Amino acid sequence: MALDVPPGYRALKEADVAAYLAGVPVVADSLGGKPADWKVREVGDGNLNLVFVVEGPKSGVVLKQALPYVRLVGESWPLPVRRAFFEHQALSAQRAVVPAHVPKVFHFDETLALTVMAYLTPHIILRKGLIRGTVYPKLADHMATFMAETLFATSDLGQPAASKKKHMALFCGNTELCRITEDLVFTDPWRVAEANRWTSPQLDLTAASVRADGPWKRAAQEYKLKFLGEAQALIHGDLHSGSIMVTESETYAIDPEFAFYGPMGFDVGALLGNLYLAFFAQSGHEAKAGARDDYRGWILSTAEQVWTLFDRRFRGLWNTRHRGETFAPGLFAEGAGPAALKEAQDAYMRRLFVESLGFAGCKMTRRILGLAHVEDLESIAQPDLRAECEKRALKLARAFMVEGQGFADIRAASDAARALQRETVK
């Protein structure tokens, strides 16, 4: 199949990068020195893009370029480079409301589908830190802030309908990336699909029983319907622990190329789901059984704080920075109004909580039975041990998706994870 790229597009090589950046004054100034002084290395370990780190005498930048195919699979799976445009649009919208947690963008080149951003150092990908067992004391606070600010600002509570519709129309073009999620997250794990894989033979029966599980399959399709049709806010669209860069004191959400107007719970659930996956994976990373118990506790308390702080911030924004066309606080100022508004907010946040758990469950399932797995589990060398972690995670995922209403609060969700960790799985 011919790959679809704009006229003038070419994939950069390491040797091209310095010359290209020399032509972008804002970047050249930021790097300092001369192009010959700049050190360039390709570091892309993701599934889709070229990523070059460029370090100059004064500072470093990252150049991220979209390839016209899925890097993980090859040219047989084309993917439009226009996703870089949507990523750039999403980064701009996010940085406008929460600059502390979104990388600064120096330059965007639509023809080359290329973005030049601040090089975050010594930050690492959160997922790697979770595997190592590193505590990030600010993580929950920062990510709750990132999600509350970005989701609220682009929701019908945070912006007028006309501006939302205009922004939404733009992101309606990002269909190919959404399609990946639609297929891989919501459908493939529940059917026979060539791309699926799992720890075999340990999970063969489990995978078959998931495909035959009517209520679970139904729940997956119901969440897919929400993903397709509920245009609640501009969501990041891929907010797992591989899209977050951290130090102990700083947190950045990166790579929003899957962004579109969709259900907010998909972002919150992506983070929660990946924290629970990290929790269950700890058994594969501890020196001896129980050695990571404290760290397990930290992960669960982080998941709890993510929701609790998100809930608090989101309500706070509703009460103080409402700019949308529904639920204006002014409409509820008198008489029975404040009580009614409080009840509406409770119901709104409850619905969002249950949906976040449901989406978390979808993301957890696909990382165990679908195409793209996570290093937390993949790096567990012993397949029996890995399968045990995965079975526990799948049980929680099913409960989140099918019985989400049964979780009274985020504490109950973490309690369920804790109980499953103690269970002997077969």
Next chain:
Amino acid sequence: MALDVPPGYRALKEADVAAYLAGVPVVADSLGGKPADWKVREVGDGNLNLVFVVEGPKSGVVLKQALPYVRLVGESWPLPVRRAFFEHQALSAQRAVVPAHVPKVFHFDETLALTVMAYLTPHIILRKGLIRGTVYPKLADHMATFMAETLFATSDLGQPAASKKKHMALFCGNTELCRITEDLVFTDPWRVAEANRWTSPQLDLTAASVRADGPWKRAAQEYKLKFLGEAQALIHGDLHSGSIMVTESETYAIDPEFAFYGPMGFDVGALLGNLYLAFFAQSGHEAKAGARDDYRGWILSTAEQVWTLFDRRFRGLWNTRHRGETFAPGLFAEGAGPAALKEAQDAYMRRLFVESLGFAGCKMTRRILGLAHVEDLESIAQPDLRAECEKRALKLARAFMVEGQGFADIRAASDAARALQRETVK
């Protein structure tokens, strides 16, 4: 304020119409004879547009032209003529799936914001028939078909995500018309607004108590949130009994200029709500008390059939013409699949039913306490009698919006209407 029109736009006068149509061969041929033979009359009795009926020796056409302001209010309330473009787009999409109930379009002129359609004769506006007490035996069947076909085809069950997103992006531009609904239907009746009016002084206390009713106001804002954010399907957007033209054997839905991707229940609710308004209004149109009892029964049974047949058709399309990316019947073909799909469909239709009642309640309320009223009630000369009808309708509207989950089925909704009709209101 300067009115925003495309270069070349001019509002036609009766005297201009024949000359204009002479330049459109397909219309001239259809009319037959010569322009001098064509009889032109302006008949627009709606709120927004010029409508000319043109009759020639062979046939008639309707020329509908958007004015750059709300006709009901005047130039002080500008409204983009681009709504004619969205109407034309919606008519095309609707006619593609249900040509028997959508007028044929001969010509669209984007510059003049003008559409030339088949002249429906001897069809009359359904609302006028309901006031006269005319039975339309095919109405429920036809409107259930119109709604099921148009809503299903444009939903995530009826079309792939990429085509839906592209279509949706187009209609994201129709914000000004949506804004009218957002304000007038979901907000104004629950606040002090200059445009509001009601049967006064009879309804003064009622209007005040509606504004002070916390749960009701909350429900209105929750439905507004759905209207703003749930992009379920391309909805007509204004499907009341004034947008339906009927004879005893034919039914056409007209005027979809409010079309956009929104909640399906808004269309179903518009029709149901207007049938219930017509039901309560009968007391104002009968020669003596009880004279219209049979007709009341026909209206309620029509409302019941509208839902019942819609439900049946929509499920039928799901099972036989699924083209979307969620809930593919093939995914549920085996084992526990069929039972799970049936449960999912039951839940889907139940949610849509409750939301249809809720939107019906919003539409009923605004027609009594908001800016734009309905002739069913307005034509009741005696204000005490009119107020009595209106109070009954408001009680049902509140129940639909606040206690929608309490209605087991459409029969229960009609039973509630019947019970209210027997009640002495104060």
